[in-house]
Amino acid sequence: MRTIKALLSVLVMALTLSGCKTQQQEPQTEMPAADTEVISETKDGDETVDYLVVVNKLNPLPENWESIIKTVTVTNQLGREVEVEQTAYEAYLKLKEDLEKEGIYIDLDSVRRSVAEQQRIMDDFTKEYGADYAQKYVAVPGYSEHHTGLALDVYLIVDGKTVIENSEMEAHPEIWEVVHKKMPEYGFILRYMPGKEHITGYGYEPWHLRYVGVEAAKDITEKGVTLEGYLGMVKETDPKIDYGNSSIYTKEEMDSVITQIKCKFAEWKGCELKRIRYAGDECTAKENVEWLNTFGDTKYVKAIEFLMDFHTAKDIQSTMEPDYDYNYYQWWLGQTEDGSWDIVSWGY
Numbered sequence: 001m002r003t004i005k006a007l008l009s010v011l012v013m014a015l016t017l018s019g020c021k022t023q024q025q026e027p028q029t030e031m032p033a034a035d036t037e038v039i040s041e042t043k044d045g046d047e048t049v050d051y052l053v054v055v056n057k058l059n060p061l062p063e064n065w066e067s068i069i070k071t072v073t074v075t076n077q078l079g080r081e082v083e084v085e086q087t088a089y090e091a092y093l094k095l096k097e098d099l100e101k102e103g104i105y106i107d108l109d110s111v112r113r114s115v116a117e118q119q120r121i122m123d124d125f126t127k128e129y130g131a132d133y134a135q136k137y138v139a140v141p142g143y144s145e146h147h148t149g150l151a152l153d154v155y156l157i158v159d160g161k162t163v164i165e166n167s168e169m170e171a172h173p174e175i176w177e178v179v180h181k182k183m184p185e186y187g188f189i190l191r192y193m194p195g196k197e198h199i200t201g202y203g204y205e206p207w208h209l210r211y212v213g214v215e216a217a218k219d220i221t222e223k224g225v226t227l228e229g230y231l232g233m234v235k236e237t238d239p240k241i242d243y244g245n246s247s248i249y250t251k252e253e254m255d256s257v258i259t260q261i262k263c264k265f266a267e268w269k270g271c272e273l274k275r276i277r278y279a280g281d282e283c284t285a286k287e288n289v290e291w292l293n294t295f296g297d298t299k300y301v302k303a304i305e306f307l308m309d310f311h312t313a314k315d316i317q318s319t320m321e322p323d324y325d326y327n328y329y330q331w332w333l334g335q336t337e338d339g340s341w342d343i344v345s346w347g348y
């Protein structure tokens, strides 16, 4: 039996994956592939757009961004208006055309959302479901790459049918493979790659394309790095993952938990993740489940623990030692009745 007290934090966390895909209740339609139509042009400015801009959980949208970019608003095949940065849109059209030669059909789902619009969504959710829920499921206004107009969520049209739900899209890896292979040629990168969650803060999103320009896209893709790593904002190392021997959890189940931990770790600026290891089946003991249930109102039915080795940043702003190796740092997660996992506690 283990009785472990977390010293540093007792927040119930669940990771919310950004502003991607919050509106996806479109009906399944079998529309003919009508061309998207440019219906308006907005904004003018004489400063240059930085196509390598990084907007993530640590870096907000630059203040002057919204006054600089030129966007176009187009209607997608589902009849919804979508706003895209102009150069990114032109590149997207070329990519789309090329893919169609291979029999692959994509369309824009969600692209630009202004900070004000994100704030409205946050306010609506807070009013409707409370602040905890809103913080869990809505991206913090200002910190979503979708504000830039350079991040494009696309959906697929397969055999004339709309494939737009995340799980349905994930069921077509062979299509994404072709899309991802062609993207750099038109200036796009796959922004949220599998295995890089500790740097980007997001799990794998095959549908989220980011425009950076052709030269950078080719270079980044060839190097297999994140945008953050490419720009030298982080030391891009991949942690060792040790799944141990479990008779309770499969590797896939562990991966979904590890992804959450890595996404949270991405918020620890300048820290380097070295290793994550499964702490063992004995951690699922009833006592530990009961202990996790003392943290708040959420009822957990299972417990899981992972141990992490990492090195802290020299200028870390927290109670942690700067420039220091932390080993066997504990992460406790609880599984709710609906099967999802929450990070409940982390620390020594």
Ligand SMILES: [Zn+2]
Pocket: 019, 020, 021, 146, 151, 152, 153, 205, 207, 208
């Ligand atoms: Zn997205």
